[in-house]
Amino acid sequence: MTTAPAPRAASLSLTSVWNRTVQWVTGTKHAVRSMSALRILFGIAILWLLLTSAADRHYLWGAGSVWVDPAVDRRGYPDILRVFFPKDDAALFDLSYATLVALTTFFIVGIGTRVVTPLLLVFWVALSTNSVYLTNGGDVVIRLVLLFCVFADLSQHWSVDAWLRRMRGPVAARRSPARMPPWLGTVAHNTVVVLCAYQVILVYVNSGILKLMGSEWREGSALYYAFHLDVFRVFPALSDLAGAVVPFVVVGSWVSVVAQIAFPVLLLWRPTRYAALVVLMGMHLSIGLLLGLWPFSLAMIALDLVFIRDRSWDRAWRTVTRRPFLHHGAEQVP
Template sequence: MSVEKDTARAPSPFKDFATKLDRAIARGLNKITGLTLAPYQAAVVRIGFALTFGLYLLREWPHRQELYGTTSPWGLDLAHRLVASNHAFTVLLWSSDRLWFELVYHGTILACLLLLVGWHTRTTSLLFMIGVLSLLNRNVLLGDGGDTLIHLIASYLVLTRCGQVWSLDARRRARAAALGEEDRNPVGVALWGLCGLGLALAQITGFAQLPWGWVLIFWGMWLIQALWYWAGRSRFSEVRGVLDVTANLVHNSAMFVIAAQVCLLYATAGWYKIQGPRWQDGTALHYPLHLNYFSPWTPLSQALDSGSVIVTLITYGTVIAQVAFPFTLLNRRVKNVLLAILMTEHATIAVICGLPFFSLAMVVADMVFLPTNFLCWIGSRVSSTRNRITRPLRRDKEPQVAGAKARV
């Protein structure tokens, strides 16, 4: 009888497993909904891609009209036909006036700069996306793999909370918290109202040629931003809590999609290379080194191509690294080693093949997988260097401030 009671009271292995599983799921859900995951990686994506596209626009500034403007060989009529077939988004086709093109081009450069420093990232990330899509979809024949990646990441970046760290937004919030005040952010409200007014006027006057899908996207984001501002000043803390949870979910999902996009990029590139005969026999690197377009430094290209063993090793190593990269995410140390190899490879491509912006975009995309501790260490080193540079300036200002206070 006692044996039966002890058996009945003994915990079931299945129940123990179910309890542990429930706890693990609860911890995972609390982490996903209660935390903004990978804030430093999101900041790296924001800074890196804003810098990459901004530098690209500055380099092409003398040729902007021939590339994307009114004097482009890919005329407005051809662009209208292509956009009508692929339903791409671009504001450059709203008007054929050169002034409109100049406003969009230079406005995109300004959006890159503001997003780079993290000034009101919720709005500037949207303006950055509009500028990127408008320019790249105006003439798709100019794009390469780097432009395609910027095109995708700019769309994902809107959904992230990329201004949590390393931004002017973070510094503003930190100052408000130090003073015990709420972050009212009147400039952000004014910027939000100005964007809504501009969109409304463009639609009312018929200037904006927006499909209904994009109309819903833009006005939906505008209303969400209005709800966010209202919740920050409302007495109902539950509304702000719900918005925080939703924002965390959207941010974490977007960061997962960015990471998955990089893995998909490497996996597809590697497997397509495997199917090519030149990659199979190890001679694929030999051919671009003899093309003038990919040989800005001819002696360097000839020196690299002089050794057949080196060409074969680099060719096979590239395929192995790209195919293996998604699987190395299961092991942190192997992943970090392969990341260093891939970044070195892209830096080499930038120099030897003359593709700086493609390589920079790929390196920034790889940084999504860098460890948080390493990114924090880099941030601390940059901050210490900045403090050493600006310390003499602060010392010069201190006597002036002290004298002004004494006179008061």
Template sequence: MDPTQHTPNRAVRTRLRQLWDRLGPLRGRIRSRFAVDTRALAAVRITLGLTLLVDLLHRAGSMSLFYTDQGVYPLSVYEVTWGFYNFSIHALSGELWFQQFMFLLAGLFALAFIFGYRTRLVGLGCLILLFSLHARNPGVLNGGDRLLRVILLVALVTPLGERWSIDALRRGAARSSVASFGTAALLVQPLIVFGSNAILKHRGEHWYAGEALEIAFHNDVMAVYLGNVVVDYPTLLTVLNYAWVTLLAGSVLFLLVPVGRLRAVAALAYIGAFAGMVVTMSVGVFPLGLIASVIPFLTAPFLDTLSRRVPAHWVDRLPTATALGPFSRPPVERRLLDTLRERDHEFAASYAVSYAQSLLTVLGVLLLIWMLMFAAEDVSEFSVPDEIDYSHVDQQSWGLYAPDPSDAYSWYVAEAEMEGVIE
């Protein structure tokens, strides 16, 4: 074979390599905007875990009413209403004791998730139990429950246990930041929520006219705590209305474009707005999910400043790996990799690590495609291919208070006969 036949191929490869090198500065800028500090990821994990606990405690007060055969949604109704794709572990029994056990189990998983023990595996367990709980009685769900599911799902493809966790203590080393398709998906998801909601609100009459918040707060069911106070200040509500619309419509500009301290300031502004929702509106875990979704935008300069303000005696009390007792052993997969290396199977160990990293990359890409496709269908004339267009897959509809807030409220009425009642 003539060696000169390979010359064109070498020339093409050389030019492509040169082009790739020239794009280095641009690639660096893009990477910096999709990199997430691992401390922020730890804060996301803790916030999501606490949100799961808050949600469980809130639902536990109506456990018998909504999740047992003695309530308004017994298994006989569940089985008629929902099919295989709504399979719920909670529906294996309609007895109160079983629901109490499932709630306790979910709470234990949430606690383990908060402390970062086997973070990804435990997080997957939290997600399964959350889906199961939601499938048991979808009549008591809202957009906040969907947001919690989605953020938890997307977050699991990132290293949530890299810092501030039992896993980190056992590992002994941690990266300062991570940039991957997983972190890109985690950053893009809230932008899709905000952008989609801004587009849907634009189709209404009241949000961009500054009137929507006043209408929303006059709904007695939705306004709580400070919401019942600010309703008497229409000028303030108009200002807050325009500020909220600005945050939604400008989310890409405010959160994704800047880096460093400016990005952290923007993230804190969003967190402050969501905290305001907690004390003014009855929208379930929606504001808590929103807070968790923007925490990844907190950057190293802000977190460094925050860490310097932590009292030294607090830092000294932090546990070490030796204080973990039986939990101090490295994870099973780490021990297996070490065993392979000790037996001169370095190639197999390296292949396993590379395979896991590649799998997370693929999952990150698929999540990005999923969220972009279904969000585009929700706000435009784009249609998702029929092969994947299922209601259970379409979880990117973010129409809370859109196109306009409701000026009325409604409730479910369940007709039933009470056993043992003598008329």
């Protein structure tokens, strides 16, 4: 009776896992389409908040919000951040606000993304620290993930940067000076993808556990109360209609808890992963539509997209472009 091969098999298995992990991290950039979509959705979420709050900006973050300074001081934010949005200089505040709007617009369309991303992070954090009572889950997630994204490639697709690279061609790309080894940029990008995935899992599991601790979620009545909170009733008639459908309220409450707590397990199998993403994205769309929390909803949907592989994006695009109605017009051309 021999047992010697067992340790060797285990060693080979660990070696194989290690090699595959190293290859995944250093071989090629992953989720480049998802990270490009994340750039757009994050930018829209930030711009949404800036534009809808523009008329009240001084009351929310400027001179009219001086009363929140004691709470801001207790948070211990660096004083340098207050240089960008001073509360005693309305003209400079407005200039910084306009700069933030411009940076967000550049971020959405993907112009100079490598430079714009860290600048957007600094200005966005500086504005957010002026009033600690206006933040919510979406703001926190955006600030944290933007820090990760400084080291990611966000402009491979759907950006002006990508269009300029195509116009210049491969020859110009080869002539451009290499500022860092290619593998280093790949490792940094893939590390950001992993951090974003971890952040999503952390948010969902913690949220699911906290919901499970509330009797309303266990009883299936939580959504009813959410639909009847006056501060979140963007469309009162629609909220009343949704809250009146008892099966929707009960099943929706339970499904949201189960999908969030079981999210790490559901990711392991492709069909359950896509089912969980559909459920959670639908939940966030409902939050945006019925509760008006669109910045939070867009931020979480953008992070959900990280779990969609580039091959899945390509396969979906090929499926859509093969639809008969897309080619109907071309067949009419003589």
